[in-house]
Amino acid sequence: EPEVTQTPSHQVTQMGQEVILRCVPISNHLYFYWYRQILGQKVEFLVSFYNNEISEKSEIFDDQFSVERPDGSNFTLKIRSTKLEDSAMYFCASSPREGRQQYFGPGTRLTVT
Amino acid sequence: GESVGLHLPTLSVQEGDNSIINCAYSNSASDYFIWYKQESGKGPQFIIDIRSNMDKRQGQRVTVLLNKTVKHLSLQIAATQPGDSAVYFCAEKTSGSRLTFGEGTQLTVNP
Numbered sequence: 187e188p189e190v191t192q193t194p195s196h197q198v199t200q201m202g203q204e205v206i207l208r209c210v211p212i213s214n215h216l217y218f219y220w221y222r223q224i225l226g227q228k229v230e231f232l233v234s235f236y237n238n239e240i241s242e243k244s245e246i247f248d249d250q251f252s253v254e255r256p257d258g259s260n261f262t263l264k265i266r267s268t269k270l271e272d273s274a275m276y277f278c279a280s281s282p283r284e285g286r287q288q289y290f291g292p293g294t295r296l297t298v299t
Numbered sequence: 300g301e302s303v304g305l306h307l308p309t310l311s312v313q314e315g316d317n318s319i320i321n322c323a324y325s326n327s328a329s330d331y332f333i334w335y336k337q338e339s340g341k342g343p344q345f346i347i348d349i350r351s352n353m354d355k356r357q358g359q360r361v362t363v364l365l366n367k368t369v370k371h372l373s374l375q376i377a378a379t380q381p382g383d384s385a386v387y388f389c390a391e392k393t394s395g396s397r398l399t400f401g402e403g404t405q406l407t408v409n410p
Contacts (some may be wrong), residue, residue, distance in 0.1 A: 277343070284393060290342035293342045
């Protein structure tokens with residue numbers, strides 16, 4: 187069964203550094219998402235992406251964040267200058283159509299020191 | 300066993316019992332709802348979904364009930380097994396394709 191994959195599984199970075207989290211969505215899916223989950227809290231929406239542009243973003247997704255689909259398979263989340271409070275699990279998801287089931291990847295644990 | 304997801308975040312049941320996990324959602328305009336299961340260190344895993352034009356949907360050992368009048372969603376798991384132990388989240392689609400997740404309920408199944 188096809189699944190969403192994410193790399194790396196764990197990323198440790200120093201405050202102020204840039205990080206890029208990578209995702210390979212399911213191949214025939216058209217909608218892509220990033221969510222995050224701070225330890226012990228609920229999953230929070232960051233951004234959705236369709237047709238090579240952001241379709242929706244949350245108030246968390248400020249100018250420090252950007253997303254890109256650099257080729258036909260990868261979907262990336264970049265945090266330009268990481269803060270301690272960016273430490274969380276970051277989940278990528280994809281869906282074949284808007285408003286349908288979103289399939290989540292295993293997540294990248296980001297630790298900012 | 301039964302829980303009110305937002306007020307009682309843990310539910311402990313015996314293997315073989317039926318479990319009911321409850322969720323109160325926030326937006327009366329939400330038109331699509333999903334239950335996800337999350338095991339420790341993993342991403343949310345789809346269990347079952349339901350559209351707002353339905354009030355019940357059944358899957359394998361799971362049933363989702365939707366009561367739009369009181370904005371309440373429940374997940375029933377029949378014959379709960381140790382492998383069902385996880386955190387269960389309800390999620391609602393509020394606008395566009397954004398999912399808004401609930402607080403989660405920790406289900407523990409005792410052998």
